[in-house]
Structure formats: structure tokens, C-alpha cells
Amino acid sequence: MGTAPAPAHVLVFPWPIQGHLNVMLHLAVALAGAGVHVTFLHTDYNLRRLGAAAATAVASPWLRFMSVTDGLPDDHPRTVANLGEISRSLHTAGRAAYRALLASSSQLVPADAAGGGAFPPVTTVVADALLPFAIDVAEELGVPALAFRTASACSFLAYMSVPRLVELGELPFPPGGDLDEPVRGVPGMEGFLRRRDLPSPCRHHGANNNDDAAALLGRLVDAAVHCSKARALILNTAASLEAPALAHIAPRMRDVFAVGPLHAMSPAPAAATSLWRADDGCMAWLDCQADRSVVYISLGSLTVISPEQFTEFLSGLVAAGNPFLWVLRPDMVTARRRHADLQESVTAAAGDSKARVVGWAPQRNVLRHRAVGCFLTHAGWNSTLEAAVEGVPTVCWPFFTDQQINSRFVGGVWRTGLDMKDVCDAAVVARMVREAMESCEIRASAQSVARQLRRDVAEGGSSATELKRLVGFIGELATPIQHAKSESEV
DSSP states (O other), rough: OOOOOTOOEEEEESSSEEEEEEEEHHHHHHHHHHHOOEEEEEEHHHHHHHHHHHHHHHTTTTTEEEOOOOOOOOTOOOOOGGHHHHHIIIIIHHHHHHHHHHHHHHGTOSSSSOOOBBOOOOEEEEEEEEOHHHHHHHHTOOOOOEEEESEEEEHHHHHEEEEHHHHHTTTTTTOOOOTTTTOOTTTTTTTTTTTGGGGGGGGTTOTTTTTTHHHHHHHHHHHHHHHSSSSSSEOOHHHHHHHHHHHHHHHHSSSSEEEEOOHHOEEEEEEEEOSSOOOOOOHHHTSOOTTOEEEEETEEEEOOOOHHHHHHHHHHHHHHSOEEEEETTTTTTTTTHHHHHHHHHHHHHHHHTTEESSSOOHHHHHHHHHHHHEEEEEEOOHHHHHHHHHHOOEEEEOOSTHHHHHHIIIIIIISSEEOOOTTOOOOHHHHHHHHHHHHHHHHHHHHHHHHHHHHHTTTHHHHHHHHHHHHHHHHHHHHHHHHHHHHTOO
């Protein structure tokens, strides 16, 4: 992979939720493997939640964990309903703690507890693109900053296009308007994008009494535009998947690195990335199932569903007739139904031999298991890529933000699965699951994409080459002459 010129030291600062921690730690592992010192910056709360197992699992002298406060009390729920509050706290208390840490080289230089050598001063920050203040603070302190957007390139482009959509009159949607109306204002997607495929906050743009959605959309659009101020934008994608979107993004950024799927190139151990303890016992259950017979269901780390939606999903899965492995987080179903009651409902409807329920699963291992025939997913970008790498057909039920556009690409562009957005009906669930399990065309497309992605991340592939270029770029930023030259180009 090549080695960056010493003494490069990257501070990686993710937004503190599961999907962002996951992929940004894959990048951290990749950089450490290339000889770059990496400090991975958690929040105090998340680092305590991960425990010592996280650092032990990584066990690299080039990579260590540190933390700053997120400004919230320990008993704060930190759920999807509180994302706005988490964001505001990060931008105040979190910003101050991050600035103090970055400004104080004495806190970043000591040798790590595992006995590795002293870390040099931080030479580059890789900040989650949803933390624009982290880019600004780093540059104010003289540390070059790169932005990492953990979502798809197509969703990033959609957010960048919101001002254009407003200018064209395609946003806001008219009250009661047809969600299947074509959208023409996102470049490269004029032929297949519909209103319902835009990131979910777009549906509420301009709507009365929806200040939270408007604020969320504003933050996401501002964060996308702000990436142009960073030295470069990093995306966890491959040119083979999203070349048109990348081509439209590149002219608006100083540089773009498409280095994904990172989990297929430099996977971080699950113990270091997951805020939930996975139930590994489900792997033994899969071992007892026939090849490609199991439907795997996981709606990610943030999705919440109503009891009625739970019932529709369950009825549809039972009607589809396949054994299924269902990830039901304890906080996933509203109305405070006990997790044990949900498990009992599944067992009563499907039987012990046909269904397995877990609170969290080792997803990458599940998706590569021979028994899994399709994946019913929320179409989060990490899950979408993990299924794509394994060639597993998907049924997409997006929950929010970028997931709506991801599911459109799965069903309408790559044709590696089916798009079930905006419907939660048992008969539709059963029909789409059966189609995804049985369609030779969908499976062939999924396996073709998987073969290409494996080429992309292999030596000489497009993503592997881009990762080498990124390592070299970080090395140049650590060199005072190159750093000064880069600053002069701002």
C-alpha cells in the first residue's frame, strides 16, 4: 500500500453514532496500516461504552483512541429523536473540548499505553463532514483538514443540489403533491430520480410546523457545501458504483478521494467499531440452514418502527415462507414494548426453527454466510456496501436522510435489489422478499457488482489506488514545504 513520509499524524474525528464510527475506523485502520500515526477521537461517552476491548482489538502501535466530551450527561438517551440536541451540544461543548485538545500538543504526543513510541504532533485532521467546525478549528490552528462524508456520493450530490432544486421550483414539494413526480435538478440523475427518492428532509422543506426537519436539511446542505473548504473530500465509495456522481462533485471540491468500500479493504475489528454487543450465537443457527434460504433483516442502528409496522413486517416475513434472522434492537419498536415480548411474538408466529431474533448481529459475517439469500435493509450506506461486496440481493426499506436515494440506486440503477420505500404492508413485504430470493436477474446483478468491487479494492484497483494517493497526500501535508504550498493555494 506504500508508506507515508514520517512524521504524519492524523486525528480522525467522527460524528459519534454507530454508522459513522464504523466506517471512519476502517479508514483509521487503513492509514495506520500504511505507516501513518492515527489518533481516533471518540466522545467520552462512546469510549466508555466501547470499553478497553476496542483498543485491545485494534492492537496497533500506529493507532490509539482519545476522547472529548459531547457536552451531554451520561444518562442522556442519545437516540435518533435527539440528533438535533446532540448536534447542538457537539457544536458548543464538543467544539471547545476539541479545540483545546488539538491546540495542546502535550496531550497528543506522549507514548501510548501499549508501549508504542511517541506520537508526533498532529499534521492533519480527517473530520466527519457533519462536523464542519472541526475543519474550521483545525485550519485556524494551522492544521490541514480533510472532510470525510460517510454517506454515498449520490446523496452528497443531492444535498449539494438543494439550492438548485429550490431555484428550479422543485423544492419545496406542493402540499399533497405526487411523490413519483420526476426531479430534474440533481445532475446525472435526471432520468430516474423522483421526489420520493430525495433525502428524507427534502419532503418537509418549507412545510409548516416542521422546524426540526428544516433545520436538519439546512445542516446537511451547509455541511455538504462546507466540504469545499477542506483540503479534500474523502468518500467511502468506488468509481465503479458512483462515477457520474463523483464527476459532478469533483469540480466543486479541492480534491476527492473515492476509497471504498473501506470495510472490504481494511476492516476494523467488530469489537472496536460496535456500540452494541453482537450475538454471535446466530452464526451457529445459520450453519444449520440451507444455502441461500435465510432472509436477514436489519434496519440499522437508528431506525425506529411502530408496533403496527412491526406486525406488518412479521406477517410478511412469515408469509414469505423462508427462515429469517431478524435484528431487533431493544430500543427499536416504539410504545415501550419489552424486547422479550417482541421475541416471543416472532417465535409464536414463525416457530423456533424458522426464526432467530437477536439484539445486534455480526453483520459482515452474516452477509457472507452461505445460508443468507437476501437482506431486508434500511439502505444505510454501510449496509448497502456490505451487501454489495458479498453479492447479496437486498430489499430496501429506507428510514431517513440518505437512505431514500440509496434505495433508488439499488432498485433502479444497479438493480441489485428492490426498493420498498414508503410501504409497510405484509403482502408487499412477502412479495418483495420472495422476488429478491428467487430472481435470477437480481442475483446476477448483485454478484456482478460484487466481483467489480473486489477488483476495485484489490491491488491496482481504483479504490486501492485512491487510498495510496490519499496516504501520499497526507504525507505531503506533513511536510512543511508542501504544507506551505497547499496553504498558498487556498
